[in-house]
Each structure stands twice: as C-alpha cells, then as structure tokens.
Amino acid sequence: MKTRAIPALIGALATLSLSSCFYFPLGAIDNEDWTKTEPYPGVSESSSVVSEPLSSSEDSLNLSTEGSLTPTLNKLKFELATDRYIVSAANELIEGDVVIPESYQGLPVTLIKERGFSAASKMTSITIPGSVYRIQEYAFQYCSSLSKVTLGEGVAIICDYAFWWCESLSSIYFPDSLEQIEQFAFGECHSLTDVEIGPELDWIAKGAFAYCYSIEAFTVSEENRYLTSENGVLMNKDKTKVVSYPLDKGSFYVPENTVEIGAGSYCGATMTSIDIPDTVRTIGAYAFDGCEELETINFGNGLKLIEDSAFGYCVSLEEVVFPDSVIYIAWDIFDTCLALKRLVMPGVMTLSDYAIADCPLLESVSIGGNLTRIGEHMFGNCPSLKTLTYGGTTSDWESVEKAEDWNSWSSLETVVCANGQISLVA
DSSP, X not given: OOOOSHHHHHHHHHTSOOOOOOOOOGGGTTOTTOOOOOSSTTOOTTSOOOEEEOOOHHHHXXXXXXXXXXXXXXXXXXXXXXXXXXXXXXXXXXXXEEEOOSEETTEEXXXXXXXXXXXXXXXXXXXXXXXXXXXXXXXXXXXXXOOEEEEOTTXXXXXXXXXXXXXXXXXXXXXXXXXXXXXTTTTTOTTOOOEEEOSSOOEEOTTTTTTXXXXXXXXXXXXXXXXXXXXXXXXXXXXXXXXXXXXXXXXXXXXXXXXXXXXXXXXXXXXXXXXXXXXXXXXXXXXXXXXXXXXXXXXXXXXXXXXXXXXXXXXXXXXXXXXXXXXXXXXXXXXXXXXXOEEXXXXXXXXXXXXXXXXXXXXXXXXXXXXXXXXXXXXXXXXTOOEEEESSOHHHHHHSEEOTXXXXXXXXXXXXXXXXEEEOOO
C-alpha cells in the first residue's frame, strides 16, 4: 500500500483542540441565512465532567442489538456533561466487539469523545446507538483491526478524521439520520468498499473518503435533496460538482458538465493522465492530492481557480501548462511535486501566499503579463529555480503588488522581462 506525506499534516492538525464541527450544506451554499440548531447544545469536552469507569456487564449491555453480536466486557469511561454523558475507552487495551449503551445511570450517552477510542488496535467492531448525535474528531483513528461499524438511527455528525486510517474497515452502515461527514473522516480506510448515502446527508467535506482504494461506487438515496450518484461517482444534485470519485472504479475521468472538481475528490487516484473539460471553472483544495502516478493533465479552457494543494504529492508530474483562463492560484498547489521541472502560467493574475513551492527540480517558470499580485514566500524550497520569465515589461514587473517577503525563501536571481532583465541579487 502506498504511503504519502499527508499524515504529517494530519499529525500537525491533531495537535489542535477541536471540540466541534462547522459546516454548510451543499444545498445552501448561496444562502447566507441558513442555520442549524443541534439537539444537544452546549455539550463539549470543556464542560464540567465526572469520569466514572463502567464496571459491570449489565451496564455494558444496556443497548439491545439484533443479530449475533455478543459484546465482551469492555471497559468504557463515561464523563458527565450537565445532563448527558460523553463516552470513550478507559484505555487502549479495549478489544473485540464493543457496544456503546444508549444511556448510563439514567442519562443519555450523546457523544463519542475526541480521540476517545484512538489507536485501540484490538477492537474489531463498534456499535454506536442512536442516542449518540455526534462522533468527535479522531475518535477511532488508527483502530487497525476495526472491521465493522454500526451506527444507530439518530447519529447525525461524523467529525474530522473520526475513522482515519482504519485500514481493516470494510463495512459501515450509514443511518438515514446522518447529515454530515467531515473532512478525511474515512481517509485511508483501504478496505472500505461500496458506500450507500441516505436521504438526509447534505454535507461531505474535503477528502472524506480519500485514499479509500477499494470503493467501487457510491450509491445515493433518490430522496436525497443534495447529493446523487452518476455512474458510481458521488456528485451534487445537479451534477455540476464532483464530491468524491470511487478509486476502485477502474477508470478515471471528470464527468461531462462538471463545473467544480470538489476538494479532495480524487485523492490518491492511481491514474497516469486526466482530461479537465472546458466546463470546469474550479479545482478544489487537495482535489488530486497524492495521485502519485499522474504524469499528464490536459486542462480545459474554462478553468479559472485552483485551490490549496490541488496537486500536492503528484510526484510523477514533470510539466504543467495552464490555459490562459487560469487567473488565481492558491496556497502550495504543487506541494512536494518532486519531479516537476517546467511550469507555464500565461494568464495568472494572483499568486497567493506560498502558491508555488516545495518543488526541488523546478527550473523553468513562465508567467504572463497579467500578473497583479505575488504573495509571501513564492518559490520557496525550489533550489533549482534561478530565473523567472515574465511576459510584461520591467515597468510592469515593478508595478506588481508583492508581499514584503515574497522572495525570502527562494533561490531566484533574475526576472527576465519582455524588454530586459531585473536582478534580484543584492
């Protein structure tokens, strides 16, 4: 199985204390008045809590389940938050089939604690009751033996990285009540196959199924107002945005009439080339991140915006030529593209902070005369790049708005303009 440097980013993010999820539904992107009220307001890990371990099998079996699931005597920890409980594992030695009760000491269990079961490597299945409204960030990350997850009717939110790198996870049931799946929630779940989306799910965030190499197709309820499936590809309802592409589909393409390639939608795809249709206006953040075999990108003439790290870790890319239509390039779009040597951006107007960086072999960059702004730390960690070719005059170059430290991390020595050269060496 391939490995990527993105876990380093995850590790950095994991140092943050995240206690809640914020989201906008696909159907309400343009509705600034859209709001949502959670049924359990005020519940957070910062609440006054009392920890109490579960010590009897009677308590652990408080949730009735169908089938032959027989939970072992699992040690769980319950933390009181006003009038409800937050649950986690008492320690990482928890093992086997785990069943979380709907209530404890007469009060409902409503949250899975942030990192509550993280790295519980001997746990094989988890059953979560409908009383649990939200599964917090990193709750089950690195549970390497976890193969089955059952979510009760009532579970609504699965937060960031909740099941990150649960490499054995092959089966998960999404209840109709599920409304959100946050960023990288099931990233690196290499064994996960087909995914069925219910009627209420209205938000799937960046990279929710990134690097899930065994997904052959996404299936969506016809009653869902926000999402649909086009030949197994997860899209918004009007089929203008790719939300997530099944990596085991067998072939890779961008569907016709696509306007936006969604954030993280092709993460880890094992393709060597991709054609971007003329209809596409935006390539989202991390859209093709980790496509290690990608060598050729054929861009359509409608593309305008390329967002953060869209082609990060595409380590086989050697040359990229953008069409004149591309006017905005966001943060670090070619992060760690180790083979990239040549880059042409004839129409770009804005290069945001750190837009082009971390490309050790990059030696040729050409920018058109429409450039109006260069952000911080441009061409940082690009030691092979000594000369920049600019389509405007020396006067035009001097009028370009530049961040104070735009060139502080680069090896650039000269800007070659249409009517002369500008030395950057003091």
